Amino acid sequence: ETGVTQTPRHLVMGMTNKKSLKCEQHLGHNAMYWYKQSAKKPLELMFVYNFKEQTENNSVPSRFSPECPNSSHLFLHLHTLQPEDSALYLCASSQGSTQGEAFFGQGTRLTVV
Amino acid sequence: DQQVKQNSPSLSVQEGRISILNCDYTNSMFDYFLWYKKYPAEGPTFLISISSIKDKNEDGRFTVFLNKSAKHLSLHIVPSQPGDSAVYFCAASARAGGTSYGKLTFGQGTILTVHP
Numbered sequence: 001e002t003g004v005t006q007t008p009r010h011l012v013m014g015m016t017n018k019k020s021l022k023c024e025q026h027l028g029h030n031a032m033y034w035y036k037q038s039a040k041k042p043l044e045l046m047f048v049y050n051f052k053e054q055t056e057n058n059s060v061p062s063r064f065s066p067e068c069p070n071s072s073h074l075f076l077h078l079h080t081l082q083p084e085d086s087a088l089y090l091c092a093s094s095q096g097s098t099q100g101e102a103f104f105g106q107g108t109r110l111t112v113v
Numbered sequence: 114d115q116q117v118k119q120n121s122p123s124l125s126v127q128e129g130r131i132s133i134l135n136c137d138y139t140n141s142m143f144d145y146f147l148w149y150k151k152y153p154a155e156g157p158t159f160l161i162s163i164s165s166i167k168d169k170n171e172d173g174r175f176t177v178f179l180n181k182s183a184k185h186l187s188l189h190i191v192p193s194q195p196g197d198s199a200v201y202f203c204a205a206s207a208r209a210g211g212t213s214y215g216k217l218t219f220g221q222g223t224i225l226t227v228h229p
Contacts, residue, residue: 004156006156009154031213031214031215032215033213033215033216040221041221042115042117042202042218042219042220042221042222043157043202043204043217043219044219045216045217045218048213048215048216050213055213056213056216090156090157092156092215093215094213094214094215096214100214101147101159101162101214102159102214102215102217103159104149104156104157104158105156106154106155106156107155107156
């Protein structure tokens with residue numbers, strides 16, 4: 001596989017569930033990002049990781065918990081979400097935090113019921 | 114307050130003609146601008162970018178123009194093809210400040226439809 005791969009592509013979860021979104025990049029990049037796109041809103045940056053270290057948290061509620069075990073993998077752990085958290089969650093990577101363009105995965109369409 | 118705006122939600126163009134997509138920004142710190150294309154059920158794909166030290170960047174059928182004084186950029190697609198039909202996002206970043214290059218502020222997107 002090449003590029004940025006996200007799983008699952010679709011996820012439906014209840015408000016009391018715990019689930020995780022996974023992102024894997026095969027580009028040799030060192031920076032990874034989580035973005036969120038809600039209906040009729042622009043993409044919004046959630047988290048930035050550079051060389052596995054979180055360098056930015058864009059005021060995201062604690063019910064979203066990112067994890068970056070290595071430069072190729074990024075997770076977003078979800079717990080006690082609200083229906084308004086339903087959105088498209090996109091992972092991206094770039095060569096470094098100060099190098100290269102951001103490349104995006106296909107996204108995970110999350111529905112919270 | 115939206116710092117990057119694409120005021121046209123949609124644009125319809127005939128095949129072979131020029132498509133012009135517009136984007137306005139308000140943050141003077143932005144110094145790097147990008148266009149992404151997105152098909153349904155796929156993530157955004159990087160298309161073309163421009164640094165604030167330039168006013169034009171060209172890549173094949175795609176040209177991006179930057180007017181810093183007006184805080185306005187545009188993407189020209191010539192000639193337009195049916196396969197160009199997608200959502201186009203304008204994005205901006207403030208790279209000179211040492212911020213992460215992947216920290217992008219996006220516009221709402223413009224749906225481009227190219228008719229055969």
